[in-house]
Amino acid sequence: MARTGRPKAELVLTDDERETLNRWARRRTSSQALALRCRIVLECATGASNRDVAALLGVEEHTVSRWRARFVRDRLEGLTDEPRPGGPRKITDAQVEEVVVKTLETTPKDATHWSTRSMAKEVGLSQSAITRIWRTFGLKPHLVDTFKLSKDPQFIEKVRDVVGLYLAPPEHALVLCVDEKTQIQALDRSAPVLPMMPGMPERRTHDYVRGGVTTLFAALNTATGEVIGQIHRRHRAVEFKKFLVRIDREVPAGLDVHLICDNASTHKTPAIQRWLTAHPRFHVHFTPTSSSWLNQVERWFALLTDKQIRRGVHRNVQSLERDIRNWIKTWNEEPKPFVWTKTADEILERLARYLKRIPDSGH
Known part of the structure; x- marks a missing residue:
């Protein structure tokens, strides 16, 4: 058929x-x-x-x-694909270029940066059109980032030293990022916090009562993410030495210890130098000045702040310290190491590109 x-x-x-x-x-x-x-x-x-x-x-x-x-x-x-249905394009390439150039090279008369409303009025387009153009070209006039250039004469050598420890840690050794989070305030609200309800966020008074301050000494194991923490009410070389003793006690005797620290004076006093000399398995590596971003424990401090301290309510220092210790204990039950991916050359090349964009940088 x-x-x-x-x-x-x-x-x-x-x-x-x-x-x-x-x-x-x-x-x-x-x-x-x-x-x-x-x-x-x-x-x-x-x-x-x-x-x-x-x-x-x-x-x-x-x-x-x-x-x-x-x-x-x-x-x-x-x-080949046929033209898709829809209205003809109303915004020309010249108009898009005008928006981009004005955003990058000019400012309004009455402000430090453009808004969608002010730019729309300036070029004769709608606010939604300005929003689409800015989104397409990744322009965000309302945002600003901050940076600080290190003036350390050994900047390059220190960057290579620290990044080398992250990417190729030595054998039979532990790499610990060490620093102190100082002036952690125990803050209580002047009235009880109102809990979150459906359709309503948690509410708290804008004013607070100070209950004292404390300091957290922390050492982050770059390989495992585990943290050794110790809390002291003061921040001096004496307390830092006690923290070194704590590290020495917790790290197995057969391992060398490489400490990545910043240039705080408490890390360089004669007493600390004598202690390090008496404990030759400890090796200190200093980050360049104004380069806290190189120390991975700073990222861990940011997590502690976001998840525990910023919205915490503590009537006294004791309750604050108790919550910090509990948070460290919980973290160490399932530690998560931070993965460093940038090589020293990539960091230095990116810095060189920034310097070329800065007028009178001398580079």
């Missing part, structure tokens, strides 16, 4: 068309959609039915029928 159904369009290829279709189907730069359409046409040219081609290529039968008909009608040009 003859097969019934919609008759398929007859498809015959020239040698040039067959060569072009094979090239497009194999070309790495072709989109997957175009490559599939080429294979559909090539299979149809063998005389196969739409159903057989669909089964062979794993597509719907109506897809084969559509591209067969498009090729018969428009040949190779029919395999």
Whole structure:
């Protein structure tokens, strides 16, 4: 019995068309959609039915029928995407360029930066259009980041030293990022905190009562993420020495200890130097001045602040210290090390690019 159904369009290829279709189907730069359409046409040219081609290529039968008909009608040009429906573009390239240039190179008369409203009024476009243009080009006039350049004469050497410890830690040794989080305040609100309710966030008074301050000494194990913590009410070389004794006690005796520290005076006093000399397995590596971002424990301090301290309510220092100790204990139950990926060369190259953008940087 003859097969019934919609008759398929007859498809015959020239040698040039067959060569072009094979090239497009194999070309790495072709989109997957175009490559599939080429294979559909090539299979149809063998005389196969739409159903057989669909089964062979794993597509719907109506897809084969559509591209067969498009090729018969428009040949190779029919395999490309047709213009999508929609209104014509109303904003010209010149208008987009004007918005971008004004955003980057000018400021309004009455402000330090542009807003969508002020820019829309300036160039005669809608606020939504300004928003789309800024989003496309990654422009955020309302945001500002801060930075500080290190003036350490040994900046390059120290960066290579510290980053080298992160990327290639020595064998039979522990790398610990050490620092102190000072002046942690125990703050209580002047009225009880109102808990969160459906449709209403947690509410608290804007004023507070100070309950004292404390200091957290912390050493972050870069390999495991575990933290050795010790709390003291004061921040002096005496307390730092006690913390070194704590580290010495907790780290197995067979391992060397490499400490990454900043340039605080408490880390360099004669008493500390004498202690380090008496404990030769300890090796101190100082980060460059104004470069706390190199010390991974600073990232851990940020997590402690966000998750425990900033919204915490503590009537006295004792309750604050108790919560900090509990938080460290919870962290060490499932520690998460921070993965350092940037090499020293990548860091220095990026810094060089920033310096080229700063007028009168001397570089």
